[in-house]
Amino acid sequence: MSISVPVAPVQGSVEFPIAADVVIVGGGIVGIMTALELAEAGLSVTICEKGVVAGEQSCRNWGWVRQMGREEAELPLAAVALDLWQGMDARIGASTGFRQTGITYAAFTRRDAAHWARWHEVGKRHGINTTLLSAERVRQAIPGIRGPVQMALWSPDDGCAEPWIAAPAMAEAARKAGATILTNCAVRALDIEGGRIAGVVTEKGRIRASRVVIAGGVWSRVLLRNHDIDFPQLRVTGTVARVIGAKDIPDHPFGTENFSIRPRQDGGHTLTLRNANIAEILPDNFRLFGEYVPRLLDSWREFHLRFGPSFFRELALPGKWDFGEPTIFEKVRTLDPKPSDLFLKRALKNARKAFPSLDNLSISHAWAGVMDVTPDAVPVIDAVPGLGGAWIASGCSGHGFGLSPGIGRLLADMILERSYVVDPTPFRWSRLSKKQYGMTGNQAVACQSGNAPPTHSKT
Secondary structure, three states: OEEOOOOOOOOOOOOOOOEOOEEEEOOOHHHHHHHHHHHHOOOOEEEEOOOOOOOOHHHHOOOEEOOOOOOHHHHHHHHHHHHHHHOHHHHHOOOOOOEOOOEEEEEOOHHHHHHHHHHHHHHHHOOOOOEEEEHHHHHHHOOOOOOOOOEEEEEOOOEEOOHHHHHHHHHHHHHHOOOEEEOOOOEEEEEEEOOEEEEEEEOOEEEEOOEEEEOOHHHHHHHHHOOOOOOOOEEEEEEEEEEEOOOOOOOOOEEOOOOEEEEOOOOOEEEEOOOOEEEEOOHHHHHOHHHHHHHHHHOHHHEEEEOOHHHHHHHHOOOOOOOOOOOHHHHOOOOOOOOOHHHHHHHHHHHHHHOHHHOOOEEEEEEEEEEEEOOOOOOEEEEOOOOEOEEEEEOEOOOHHHHHHHHHHHHHHHHHOOOOOOOOHHHOHHHHOOOOOOOOHHHHHHOOOOOOOOOOOOO
């Protein structure tokens, strides 16, 4: 078994722009789709990526494109995203690997069956097309399944895509639309004048811009913290594998309470241990503990806590830094955690238990990715409170790949002040806590502004 996360290379631009209408911090799929939307609307856009395009979670996820099972707050956005995925290949003139295959979730326990029955009713309220299948119908539809399956939920409209080719293809489309893509170009800090965005400070120089989008995934909180802006976001790590030798299983993404598997275009399958992520204990876990307690109590089975050297490395990081010196963003170009051998063994065991035909299944590649998680597991897509011209699309909580076209469309609607594709209320920053997240008095001083920073007026 080798550890490998292949991603189609995206060549960074040679010329360094001195100005843009919008600078996007982060070359993951959310930043890329935002750039594509804005460039197609005629704005000059520059993407600054500290490493390679889509090198972190954007190429390490499962590749599912689904409405089924989403948080209820996300469902309108998920529907928009699915519609955009359906037309994406034609739009960008390249393949993303998207297929509308349908998705099945099978329940082997009463607890899981009750969960999907409840979600089916939620989906109906939002017009999501799903069908409840009895145990008998599941066995008829999937003859190779074994064990005490109780029911399944079938979503014919959902599907999957190939992360390692989709995000780079979208990036090339953004470039063709006029966007500049800078790779190995870390944004060290936001450039702030009079309490408003004036651009960004990168390791290669300053770029002037009146608007900046922070789409840095797990790095968004770190960047904002340098400006005394407390964005509530933690990180969890998931393990994924490419397996070979699968036979007599569904020809579409299939999940249960303890594993998921889907066909890949390269002939293998993507396998994961579902509902299992590693949550490293870091200083931010203590700083944000109060905000995350409700989610932790509700989903404690999904998280495996781990304490190690990373706690002390994070503790040693400066809260603020000199923009003229290399930062953590240059030191860690790509987060590349080691996959969990334990998780992989459990995923194989669970898959073989449900499908005896997988006895000869073997792992060819394995990898891990780090996800940015908000207290309610719903992304923030909004203006940054108290900092005019700053926008954020982060905290996607493992849903960013599938939702990315919708996120890019909604954020572009906000920036361009056009009609919103969906109601943005569920994605506002202010929903996360009664605490007033945003600029502190210290930041106002740092901005050398005599007045309190203006609050963005768009609602």
